[in-house]
Amino acid sequence: MGFGGAEAGARTLDAADPGHRHLFLVPPAEGGRHPEVAYLAGNSLGLQPRATREELLADLDAWRRLGVEGHLEAERPWLPYHELLTAPAARLVGARPAETVVMNSLTVNLHLLMVSFYRPSGERTRIVIEDSAFPSDSYAVRSQACFHGLDPDTAVVRLKPRPGEDTLRTQDVLDFLAAEGHTVALLLLGGVNYLTGELMDIPAITAAGRAAGAVVGWDLAHAAGNVPLSLHDWDVDFAAWCSYKYLNSGPGALAGVFVHERHLGEEDLPRFEGWWSTEAATRFEMTPVSRPPATVEAWQISNPPIFAMGPVRTSLELFDAVGMPALRERSLRLTGYLERLLDEVTADRPLTVITPRDPERRGCQLSVRIGAGSAGELTKRLRHEHGVIADAREPDVVRFAPVPLYSTYHDCWRVADALAATVPVSARSEPGSRAPQSRTEGGHTS
Structure with missing residues (x-):
């Protein structure tokens, strides 16, 4: 040949x-x-944009020149730096800015989101994932089940393809939800399966999961920057994604979070909090009780790492341009x-x-x-x-x-x-x- x-x-x-x-x-x-090289591994780690080095060096230079004053006086001030990423990240995943934030790493974000959205009660205790989910997702959901005092071997349901097949049919997910949805607390699937490359029917599955009374979240590690997304319009409850694959932001780059606006400002929604969870306007009043904003920024905990945010900002500018x-x-x-x-x-x-x-x-x-x-x-x-x-x-x-x-x-x-x-x-x-x-x-x- x-x-x-x-x-x-x-x-x-x-x-x-x-x-x-x-x-x-x-x-x-x-x-x-x-x-x-013929580089066909961008689904594992994207290539470096030429603009990244110069932009990152500019942020480093601000530290050299300004020291602590860079929080307010840098060309891209550090205090609100994360806001530079919000609108382009929202556009990338089909969300509204109030629903989108860049922070932490993917699995950390999934855990923070599950604190809020995995709330087992009565017979509705199960977490549903795909059998070929990325291992860290498997570990995360099992540990969440254990944290709630449940047996992960029974609380976590792994949906398998039909015998002799490699990909999970959408209809099989819908059939499972129709039959067992009353037992499902959380449906958490990969938007694009890391192993097979299959793009799941996110809107159809989301609609079926919510109709069954489950919370529906998505791991978009292999979907963000790869396929068009409309998270707000699809009525997804929450989603998380990384930025080092198709988003070309560097190894271990900061990740993204989406929470649908219907959940923003819910006072009875449990959530871990920290320095950056409180509203920015009163942050430096140093009060002992957080006053979280009615945006997804309420899920932030720590102040953002500026030198890790720079490459994400550079990448998102490319996606906006193209x-x-x-x-x-x-x-x-x-x-x-x-x-x-x-x-x-x-x-x-x-x-x-x-x-x-x-x-x-x-x-x-x-x-x-x-x-x-x-x-x-x-x-x-x-x-x-x-x-x-x-x-x-x-x-x-x-x-x-x-x-x-x-x-x-x-x-x-x-x-x-x-x-x-x-x-x-x-x-x-x-x-x-x-x-x-x-x-x-x-x-x-x-």
Whole structure:
């Protein structure tokens, strides 16, 4: 199998649909004929925007020049610095500014939100997650169940795909809620599944969960900056996301929180509080009792880390400039192109794409299950022999994410070419077939 003819086609597509790669720093490749890596791991850690370093150094320089006076006198004063992120973060996830704040890290935020929104009582005690939830989500919900004196093995329900399938059908979630919703205190799913790349039907599931009387929250780690979101209009109760994947804000970057406005200002809603939970206008009166604002900022605890906020601000400015609609359209084109190449490569190799085929039921990630060997070993070979950086999820899934901001059609071509060169051809019972679940429209039974 060769892609010699297709390479020229990939370069032609890049000339017509170039994206914004010039705004990012791409790591160099290890020798070979390509100066830069084909970076398909933005679903794990996004690339560094070129503007980040200069902007971060400017904030550092304010500290050097002003010391403590930088809280009020810096070009971007530190005291209200977090407010610079609020409006663009709200636009990114389809929320109102009062519903959105950037703070902490993802799992910390999920815990703070569950303090407020996981309130087991009577027969309504269960937390529902997907069986392939990211491990930290599993740990978090189990620990919350234990904190409330419940057995996590019974309080936490893990929804599994149907036998022989890899993705969780939306209808199966709806059927579970129709039958068992009266026992569910909290539904907490991933908007885009980290392993399979499946985009869940967030509005339909949210509506069903709320109709069943459950609180509905979403982990948007793999959705924010990847797919368009309308959290306010979808009536989501709460959501949280990280900023180091598709939002390109650096390793361990600050995360985001959404709480629907109907919950803002609820006096009987439990919440942990700290220095930044009280209203800004009276913060320095140093009173012993907090006076939280009727916004999501009431969930803040500590003063924001300025040097961690700078890269998030820089990234959000990029998303504001380019716009999620344009990014989504390019994502559909780019991911569809990679899918067509992978169809050709997987036809006669022990490789299966487990991400839904329906473009509306996925983001920009395509996950490939390998039939033999280690996913980690395969990604090492792809990197060192071909300059392709992908992400391994042991034992047998390799994830490729053509990120629309900076990935190219030529990157996608290099992925297919590298897989063709690395994975030997072998007999398959149904050449060219895809996993059955990838034809269920990513969760629809039609």
